[in-house]
Amino acid sequence: MTKISKGRPFLEVFSAAMKENYRFPILEIFAFLYAFGTFIFAGLGATVAQSSEIFAHGLVNTLTGIPVFILLILIWANVAYGLGSDIEKGTIQTVLSYPLKRRTVLTAKLLSALGVSLLLFLGIQLFALFLLTPEITREYFGTIALTYAANLSSSLLMAGIVLLIALVLKRGGLALVVGIVLYFALSIISSMVMFLVWTGTDLPFKAFALIYPNMALGRYYSGLESSPFGVSGLWTPSFSEALSYIGASYVIVALIFLLCYVYFDRRLGT
C-alpha cells in the first residue's frame, strides 16, 4: 500500500470545505458585518464603570452584542447548509471515500465551519479593542479573554445542537429552523429568568447561567461596584464560582460535540 502523509488529505478536505463555505463574497461580507457591528457600538461602551477591569468587561459585552449574532448566523449557515447539506445530498459519501478516519473528516469540516468564523470574529474584535483602548486591553487581557469565553459558549452550544440535529435528521434546513427557534426560545426564557431574579428566585438564573455563563460573570462584576441602582439580595457569585459556570458551560458544549463525533463516527449511515 502506498505510504502517504495522513495530514495532506486532512488539509485538502479542510481547504475544500473552506472553498465551499467561504466562496466569494461570503467571507468579505461577514468580515464587513463583524467590523461594522463592532465599531458602530464601540462608542456606547461602559463609560460609567468604576474600575478599568469592569470597564474592560463592559466594553467586550458591548462590542460582542451584534457581532456574536452575526457569528451565529455564519456558523449556522456553515453547519446547516455546509455540512448538513453535504449529508443531505450525499456529498459526504465522496469525502468519506478518501483515506481518512471519519472523525478527521468531521474535524476538517468543523474547523472550516466554526474555526475560521471564530478566528475572523475574534481577530476583528481584538483589533478593535487594541485600537480603542490599547492600555486597558493589555492590562486586563485576562478579563477580556474570560468575557469572550463567557459570551461565546452559548453560541457554540447552539452550533453543536444544530450540528447534532443535522447529523441525526440528515436535514440541514430543518436543523437551521430548529436552531433559530431554540435561539429565540432561549432569549424569551432569559428574560423570564431575569424577571424571576428580581422577585428573589435565584435558582432558574443559576441554572440558566450554565448555558449563558456571562450572566454569572456579569453578576460577579456588578457585585464589585456600588451602583445606586443596585438591589441588595441579588445573587452575586464569587470569581471562582463565575469561573466554574464558564467551565461548566464549556463542559456542556464539549459533551454536545462529543455526541456529534460519536454519532458521525459510529452511527451515521451515509
Next chain:
Amino acid sequence: MSLIVADDLAKSYGKVVAVDGLSLRVEQGNIMGLIGPNGAGKTTTIKIILGMLKQDRGKVRVFDQDPWNNPYIRHRIGVIYERAYFPAHHQVHDYLKRVCRIFGKPESRALEVLTLTRLEDAHDRNIKALSAGMLQKFAVAHAIIHEPSLIVADEPTANLDPEARSDLLDLILELHKKEKTTFLISSHILPELSRICESVAIMNKGKVWASGNFEELSSKLGAKATRVSTDKPGTLADELKKLEYVNRVEADGRGVTVAVNSGEEEKLYEDVPKIAKRIEAKIAGIESGTASLESFSDLQSNLAAKEKAGNDKNF
C-alpha cells in the same frame, strides 16, 4: 485471490431488514455484477464493503482488512455512486488536482483521467454546471484517479441516457483490459451486466440467491427461451402456462416466448404440437434459444419458479 470476502452479512434499519445473511466473494481481476431489484440490499451491501456502514452481523474483508476500521484501504479502492455528488463550487480540473494530492498522486494525473473519460472540454467548468452524463463521467474520473486495483460501482448507469450508458460500460471494459482493475458493479439492468460482467451474484430480499459465471447461471436458470410462431398466440400461451415445467410465457401478435426449466426443452417440443392440435392452432415454427432474459423480472420469475419447485438448493 479474493479481494472482497463477505460472510453472513446482516444489516437492518430499525425493523427493515436490508441485508440478511449475505455471503459474497470477488476475485482479483474479475468484473462481478451484483444484480437485484430496488430494495434487494445492493446499496447497503456496497456501503458495508466500502466501510461506510457497519454490519450488524457477519464479517467482511476487503484486501484482507476490515473496511470499517481501516479507512486507509481506500487508497486502493475507487467508488462510483448512483448519483454522484461533489462539492458544487469547484472547477472540474481543480477538484481532480485536489484529489490527486489527497491520494499522493502527481497533479498531471488529473489531466490524464479527464482525457481518458473524454471530459477535456469540461476542464474549467464548475462541477455544478455538468450534465448528468458528464457528472457520471466525472465520477469515473474521480474513482480511477488514484489507479485503484478495485472499483466498486453502485448503479453507475442508473441516471444516464442509453448513449451515455454505453460509453460508461465501454470505459469500464477499457479500464479492465488496460489496468486489470477488479470491478464490483451493482445494477438492476440485466443486459448491461451481461455485456461486461464475467460473473454475477443475484440478490433479493437481502440475500444472494444465486451466483457464479454468467453463462452457467443463465443455463441453470433456464435463461434461454423458446419461440413458438403461431396464429393463436393468446390461447397457446394460456395452455402453456398450465404446464408445470414452464417458468414464463409471453404472447405477442405473432407467437409465444416460453422459458422452461433447464433440460426440459424436449418436453416442450413434444407438448406444443399436441396442444396446438387440441386448440386447432397452426404452428409455423419452433426455435430454441432465440430469446434471452431481458430483465431482472425474468430472472426473478425463473428463480421464484425454481424456489417453488424446491430446486433452489442446487445453486
